[in-house]
Amino acid sequence: MSLEVETPIDALLDLMRRLPPQHVQQNLDKLVQLAPEDAEELVSSVDVPLRIVKCKETGKPYLCCDYNKDGNSYRSPHSNEYDPPLPEGAFPSVKLRKLEVSANEAFDTYREMYFEGGVSSVYLWDTDPGAFAGVVLFKKRACPQSHFSDLLDQPSTDSWDSIHVFEALEKGRMANYKLTSTVMLTISVSGPSEGTVSLSGSMTRQQEQDLPIASIQTHIANTGRMIEDMELKMRNQLQDVYFGKTRDVVGELRSVVGDEEERRRRDLAKELQGRFGKRLT
Amino acid sequence: MPHTTAEQVSLASSFVLQAPPGEVNDVLSDLRLVVGDDAALEAGVTQALEEYNTEQLVSVDVPGESYKMVLSPAGRIQTEEGTRYLDARNATTYVVDPINLTVSSPEPYPIPSSLATVRDALQKALDGYLARHFVPQPKAGQADQALGDAACAVFPPLVASDEDAAALGNRVWIMEVVSSRYKPTNYWSGRWRAHWEVEPDKLEVRGNIAVDVHYYEQGNVQLHTTYAPHITLPSASITAEQILQLVFDEEAQYHAKLTESFEKMRDGGFRGLRRVLPVTRGKMDWDKVLGYRLGQELAGTRSPPVASS
Structure with a gap:
């Protein structure tokens, strides 16, 4: 910092x-x-954890963020309508909306394969001629492991939120992509013998790549591969930080090695106690 | 919408109380830039800082002593001139500046001998535990050590005389342990706090252990834990060393359990949120995915598009 x-x-x-x-x-x-x-x-x-709302027209869930917001309304990727209605709101061009519909389908397949649940949403918007930008969102929630019978003391829900914002710029048969990915992850565990343990945080990474394009649909495959690689990389880094580095810091705060020394000393005292049959002070 | 200074100070105070280990000054300097009225901010957040310091068991240097004095609610004494903090080791109270943590105006604070005996014995035993498990030790092959320190303190019931002590309904000795490390070069800080209330008359020791870690390399990841153990003492005449052995056992067990919790969260909750790879163990075939969608709708069947591995 x-x-x-x-x-x-x-x-x-x-x-x-x-x-x-x-x-x-x-x-x-x-x-x-x-x-x-x-x-x-x-x-x-x-970035804050994504909110899930239900599309008024289709009944399907979608995710809310700053990129599908206009005024106090959010645009559904399913119906392309704002809720509350906002006919004068910002909409993607007809061509880009078509791509947005395909992208939502493709990333929904990705969501099912990797998250086996949760919600995904893709929003695209026009920037300059030959360029556009978009955001790909995933959210998955689950109940944390808890051994407390009293559910009142339940800590927050486990959750994964990923926000992938990209800019695409066409340059002849190639396109340049700038990707900024943020993952927010919250995991907790609680019980009578472990108390409550809560891990929460966010991590942001960026990547830029030039990739060939055959048609406008190629943008989905190109950004899809970049996001897939990025999520794999970040998942590994999150695993390392959350469950490896954090545990190591706890080990720096309090030495476990001292424990072993202590145990040896105690065992020795017990042995002596047994041998001499009297209490040591 | 204009906000009164009082409202601003109350909001600022809530941020001070959430400062990660070793970062309260950074939070304060951020707040100075946001609030823009240094005098009002400093006057307003003094109370929050005093609360932060005692809640986080901030430890301060005592002039002429080699140990650090732990600021604890158990050693906080309100006087007409303001808050004073007890250093029970040398039976002296001090004024402690809540911002720069300087210690001044010592005044003697005699501890009744009937309470001092138990306190001193507990202190000696606790010092030993601190030295064995919390005081930073140089590690082999590690040139770049983390900064930080460890401190502990034992507070007797705060009464003036042996008569008052004898009249007490419940005599509770408070033990505080705090260990902090900061490693800005590796983007982390952490703190282990343990608070123990020893009440031999009730054959009870009540604990509260809290561990906080902040990891901030290209992000903000925090660990917060709490655990409240309860120990039943075998007899009221138990020695201080024996009490510390029981406390040590609880903390060691908790530390082991916490290490297990990391594995449990990794293999349970984390794995359940997102797979490393799809069930098919191959990445997605993005070129096929749109055609797949279409085909799925036509045929009503399902075979996920994956690159052949």
Whole structure:
């Protein structure tokens, strides 16, 4: 965190990098109250767990983020309608909407294969001629492992949220892709012998690639492969940080090696006690 | 919408209390930039900082002593002039600046001898445990050590005389253990806190262990744990060393359990959220995927599109 913090917005973003991810939404709401003049920039720069809503027209679930939002309405990728209705809202061009429909189908297959559940949504928008941008979203939730019979003390739900924002720029038979991926992951476990253990956080990675294109549909395969590789890489890194590095830090705070020494000493004392048949003090 | 300074200070205080180990000053300097009224902010968050310091068991240097003094709610004494903190080892209270943590104006605080005997014995035993398991030790082959320290303290019931001590309904000695490490070069910080309430008259020791870790390389990942063990003492005449043995057993068991929890979360919850690869063990065949969708709709069957491996 060696970033220069000089302006209020820098400070607000720095705070979000320090405050517990377990409470990201509550803290973001509080920061918006604290600095209303920077609220818009702050909210658009901070990723929060995705919200699932039901499409009024099709009944299918979809995910909400800043990219399908206009005013206070969210656009459904299924119906292409805003909820609450917003006929004057921002819509992709006819050509891009067609691609968006295909992309939603393709990434829905990907979602089923990797997440075996959850919800996915893809939103595209026009930028410059020969260019467009998009976001691919996945969310999966599950109940955390708990051995408490009292469910009132249940910690938050386990969840994976991935947000892949990309820009595509066509250059003849090639296209340049810039991908920024964020994964938010929350995992917890609780029980009488372990208390509560909660791990939560987010990780962001970027990648840029030039790939050949045959037709507009090729963009789906190209971004699909990039996102697939990125998620695999990030899944491994998250596993390493959450369950490896964090455990190692706990080991730095309290030495287990001392335990063994202690146990040896205790065993020796027991042995002596047994041998001499009297209590050692 | 304009906000009053009082509202701003109350919001700022809630952020101070959530600061990760060793990062409270960073949180404060961020808040200074956001609030823009340093004087009001500092005056307003003093209470939050005092709460943070005692909740997090922040430990401070005592002039002329080699150990660190632990700021604990059990050693906090409110006087007409403000808050003072007890260093029970040398029976002295101090004023502690909540921001820069300087210690000043020592005043003697005699501990009744009937309480001091037990306190000193517990302190000696706790010091031994701290030295064995928490004080940073140089590791073989590791040149770049983490910063940080470990400290502990034992507080007796806060009464003025042996008569008052004898009149006490319940005599509770509080033991605090805190171990913090910071390694900015590797983007992490962490803190282990243990709070133990020893009440021999009730044959009881009540604990609270909390571990916090912040990992922040290109992200923000935090571990927060709490565990509240309960120990039943075999007899009221148990020695301090024996009490510490029981406390040690609980903490060691908890540490082992926590290590297990990481595996449990990795192999359980995490694996259940997202697979490494699809069931077919191959990546998706993106060229086929759209055709597959179409085919699936026509035939009503399902065979996932995967690249042949």
